[in-house]
Amino acid sequence: MTGSEVPPSFRLAYVPGVTPAKWVRIWQERLPDIPLALVAVSAAEAPDVLRRGDADAGLVRLPVGGTDLSAIPLYAETTVVVVPKDHVVAAVDEVSAADLADEVVFHPLDDTLDWKGPPGRPAIERPATTADAIELVAAGVGLLVVPQSLARLHHRKDLTYRPLTDVPQSRVALSWPEDATTDLVEDFIGIVRGRTVNSTRGRRPAAPAQPKEKRPDKAGAPRKPAAKSGGKSPRPGSGGTKGGKRGKPRRRS
Incomplete structure (x- = not known):
């Protein structure tokens, strides 16, 4: 890594009352090499924090205002x-x-x-x-x-x-700048939506299993199918089937 390269990280803003601990734990299990930093913000300043790029995504309270921020509603509070x-x-x-x-x-x-x-x-x-x-x-x-x-x-x-x-409820959502939907943002979207690590809708689908190659025989030529036998094979060392029946033993004189 050169001096100009910055290691990847993810900054998650969250507003008072929201507890991101569960999602942070899943992130750490799935992406242990990418640190997640929590940024505590007030509900009022959260949208501007995202617009300024001071956080990659945020757990905010709706509405966020404007069309430049994407939002996925997560739950409504009592x-x-x-x-x-x-x-x-x-x-x-x-x-x-x-x-x-x-x-x-x-x-x-x-x-x-x-x-x-x-x-x-x-x-x-x-x-x-x-x-x-x-x-x-x-x-x-x-x-x-x-x-x-x-x-x-x-x-x-x-x-x-x-x-x-008979009163409004506060709705909590995951929000991020629409023009900054990075791969790491997609990873966190998958986490809050409950996708498994191998989900086909996630960014990191499991690699398809490769078919096993047929092994050649020792000489390098393809194996020949075994010939079918019409009956039972004679026992080794028997010299084939015996031609007659065994006679009665002679009496001694």
Whole structure:
């Protein structure tokens, strides 16, 4: 390798709440010679990180905006409402958006849900981040609606959450620049789509088995088929079949 050559590597961006560990483990098993570097980014900055080429692909939240980024939806998350443990909502299994009509519900500036605003009454100011909104919920000022993974990420002993119905869900996708669909990106696409290492749709299909060549005999000539026999062969050393029947033994005089 010359000094100008750079060894191959793969940079994967991921947004808060997304856990790429399973896919990273499969990558390391299949491509142990190509290191995978994780790049933590906010949901808002993820598309620009991909456009700038600061990551080869990213686990992002939809929508990514624009037509220059390709995206493969992976899954949708349950939307939950985060409340203090002594709140009345904590006594039920799930809540509808209508149940929050009289509650103050925060709408942080880094909200990842694709809507104009959460249910309930808006707060006087929008918190800058989800982490700031969590602190306000813990102070008993209001509630917060987020994807379940973010509620787990910002877990506190004095807070809990419940599934919220009739609201949008956050969708997680694998995204990358459309004009930079490299072989390594194709490899990672195969991993997140669950393709096996020998999948015909993957970039590394298994090589077809080569037919075995017929071995010549010792003299180098092709082997002749064995002649068929019409009956049983005589036993070695027998001198052929015997012509008559054995007579009776003579009596001694």
